[in-house]
Amino acid sequence: MSDHNLTIKAFVKLGDFLRSFCEYIESGNRLDTTDDEWFSIFRTEVEMAHHYNGWFTKDNCIHAFSTWGNTLTQPNLENWLSTYDLERNQKKTVALIMAGNIPLVGFHDLLSVLVTGNKALVKLSSSDQKLIPLLIRYLSSIEPYFKEKVVFTKERLTHFDAVIATGSNNTARYFEYYFSKKPNIIRKNRNSVAVLSGKESHKELTALGEDIFRYFGLGCRSVSKIFLPKNYEIDQFYKAMFNYNEIINHNKYANNYDYNKAVYLMSEFKILDNGFLILKEDESYASPIASLFYEYYEDAAELQKRLSADSEKIQCIVSSNFLDAEVAFGTTQTPSLTDYADGLDTVEFLLAT
Structure with a gap:
């Protein structure tokens, strides 16, 4: 053999x-x-x-x-x-x-x-x-x-x-x-992001929670930022996240939540909070543990251009009918064998070396 x-x-x-x-x-x-x-x-x-x-x-x-x-x-x-x-x-x-x-x-x-x-x-x-x-x-x-x-x-x-x-x-x-x-x-x-259209079902948003909270958000495939359409009703997002509320019972996660919330409040940043996940409006991609950055967008085509320009910073984009190379809600932490880190074909590199 x-x-x-x-x-x-x-x-x-x-x-x-x-x-x-x-x-x-x-x-x-x-x-x-x-x-x-x-x-x-x-x-x-x-x-x-x-x-x-x-x-x-x-x-x-x-x-x-x-x-x-x-x-x-x-x-x-x-x-x-x-x-x-x-x-x-x-x-x-x-x-x-x-x-x-x-x-x-x-x-x-x-x-x-x-x-x-x-x-x-x-x-x-x-x-x-x-x-x-x-x-x-x-x-x-x-x-x-x-x-x-x-x-x-x-x-x-x-x-x-x-x-x-x-x-x-x-x-x-x-x-x-x-x-x-x-x-x-x-x-x-690298970090991963999600782009919401506002038309997502409760099931899809709940699945997004898996992308956010699995491994406490520590992976490069963990969603650390969401893009929201203008005038998005944030309550529907937070309602879907409720299924993951027990994460706050993990000591290290809770410590990070308390620390980051204190830093944001002392810095007088405007935040949203549901008791286990802090939302902060921020242009950066890498959010601290127990935090999720968000940003509003008005033009989907412009956002696509921006994400393409920032491709070296992004591992996955979670969305529905937004990009050809998008990842389905709830699946970032179950990659296939062809989902190479950084988009670099490791096998081809090894064969060509």
């Missing part, structure tokens, strides 16, 4: 396991007794995750596992890779510098490196040292091939042929200088 087919087969098995594990967590019923030991290992890691990262709640970890479980199927993987000539790949070691803002945030890059037949040299974020190594441990248990293909390190990165690094706009400048002599993808800060 070729390395490519062997890798795909292993990831399909990982997807099967993740779906079974998530169903087990939700129902308490084991679906495959041969995986009892791994069910126990994964359950322990999920239940302990919040001890080393307070944002990694059980619910958010399970969501990440479930999303990847539904993604890693034979048809999905084959359809994704069918447009590439994997034989073009020149085997190499690819350094991956990962973020840790949400669970499994760097897994797509790691998957891309492995399915193209390359070796990954991984430097994990201090905020997520457990979950991705856990998936690699499982993969290695069903296919020892991966033991030689993934190396985790805390040391200075050396002996690699290309690099994919994710960080803030500040660290990106350092990455661009440090890795300038190697083929690279340097990922910077």
Whole structure:
């Protein structure tokens, strides 16, 4: 069996396991007794995750596992890779510098490196040292091939042929200088926005809450700003958000809510508040935790031009019949394999390097 087919087969098995594990967590019923030991290992890691990262709640970890479980199927993987000539790949070691803002945030890059037949040299974020190594441990248990293909390190990165690094706009400048002599993808800060027309149903607006509140708004695919038509009735938005009110019971989120509300009030900014989400009119895209920026628009065509001009700052645009490349309400945190971060085709980069 070729390395490519062997890798795909292993990831399909990982997807099967993740779906079974998530169903087990939700129902308490084991679906495959041969995986009892791994069910126990994964359950322990999920239940302990919040001890080393307070944002990694059980619910958010399970969501990440479930999303990847539904993604890693034979048809999905084959359809994704069918447009590439994997034989073009020149085997190499690819350094991956990962973020840790949400669970499994760097897994797509790691998957891309492995399915193209390359070796990954991984430097994990201090905020997520457990979950991705856990998936690699499982993969290695069903296919020892991966033991030689993934190396985790805390040391200075050396002996690699290309690099994919994710960080803030500040660290990106350092990455661009440090890795300038190697083929690279340097990922910077991005945010996601939603454009409302005022004709959205209550169901659509409620789904938008998933895009706003999932992972506490910490992901680049999290909606941090909404554009509203002139004279929009904000009450219909807030009514739809009510289903997410329990988020204020999370200590770290509540602390951010209290802090940001105090800052806004002391600065005499005009804000709207429902007790767990602060709305502030602001032209920026990146809103603080527990806050959502909003801005009114009058001309849809002008807004389209603006968003196009700011495309390097934006990861996703959630809307309905506004743009060709829009994302449906409630789906930003369930991307497909072809939804590359920053719109850069990672697989093509790896094959061409």
